[in-house]
Amino acid sequence: SQKIEQNSEALNIQEGKTATLTCNYTNYSPAYLQWYRQDPGRGPVFLLLIRENEKEKRKERLKVTFDTTLKQSLFHITASQPADSATYLCAPPESGNTPLVFGKGTRLSVIA
Amino acid sequence: DAGVTQSPTHLIKTRGQQVTLRCSPKSGHDTVSWYQQALGQGPQFIFQYYEEEERQRGNFPDRFSGHQFPNYSSELNVNALLLGDSALYLCASSPRAGGGADTQYFGPGTRLTVL
Numbered sequence: 001s002q003k004i005e006q007n008s009e010a011l012n013i014q015e016g017k018t019a020t021l022t023c024n025y026t027n028y029s030p031a032y033l034q035w036y037r038q039d040p041g042r043g044p045v046f047l048l049l050i051r052e053n054e055k056e057k058r059k060e061r062l063k064v065t066f067d068t069t070l071k072q073s074l075f076h077i078t079a080s081q082p083a084d085s086a087t088y089l090c091a092p093p094e095s096g097n098t099p100l101v102f103g104k105g106t107r108l109s110v111i112a
Numbered sequence: 113d114a115g116v117t118q119s120p121t122h123l124i125k126t127r128g129q130q131v132t133l134r135c136s137p138k139s140g141h142d143t144v145s146w147y148q149q150a151l152g153q154g155p156q157f158i159f160q161y162y163e164e165e166e167r168q169r170g171n172f173p174d175r176f177s178g179h180q181f182p183n184y185s186s187e188l189n190v191n192a193l194l195l196g197d198s199a200l201y202l203c204a205s206s207p208r209a210g211g212g213a214d215t216q217y218f219g220p221g222t223r224l225t226v227l
Contacts (some may be wrong), residue, residue: 043202043218102154
């Protein structure tokens with residue numbers, strides 16, 4: 001069955017450094033993948049969408065890569081700030097344009 | 113421009129009871145999806161409504177049902193509540209049917225506690 005794994009439950013990083021979060025998927029090949037941010041007790045907020053024919057996507061300090069050979073997406077936050085502390089979720093569709101399947105998320109803590 | 117709104121914010125029920133959660137989509141959106149998020153887990157897709165019909169459904173029992181109204185707002189109903197139904201219930205809207213291809217705009221959620 002399809003499986004989505006995010007590299008770790010929690011990641012602590014020093015302010016100013018680059019945070020790198022990993023999302024691996026198995027047993028299928030999604031046409032795109034979305035990344036969301038979720039703060040405690042709140043709904044997820046969309047950040048970026050990357051399609052299978054795009055190697056990289058950027059938005060301000062955020063960068064997402066999509067390696068269909070490795071079946072992996074990497075999410076980078078450069079010059080991280082304490083305000084970036086949140087849980088980050090990756091979400092490819094189950095298949096085609098079906099609804100998203102969310103990973104468990106990685107809780108990022110940026111320490112000042 | 114109001115985003116997705118949900119009510120109530122919090123709810124406490126006992127086992128066996130029934131609950132109704134409500135959602136108003138973002139202005140201009142006609143598709144509503146519901147998700148269940150247990151503590152420490154990612155959101156799990158329950159079902160999606162478009163043109164007042166259930167279009168897609170996740171792996172949830174029939175105790176979970178829904179409705180969409182002509183103004184695109186939606187309700188999620190859960191019957192015969194179990195302790196395991198305790199979770200954050202999220203509503204998300206998008207501008208057209210097509211599943212997850214569209215960006216999902218999430219509401220703040222309803223925290224349901226079943227005792």
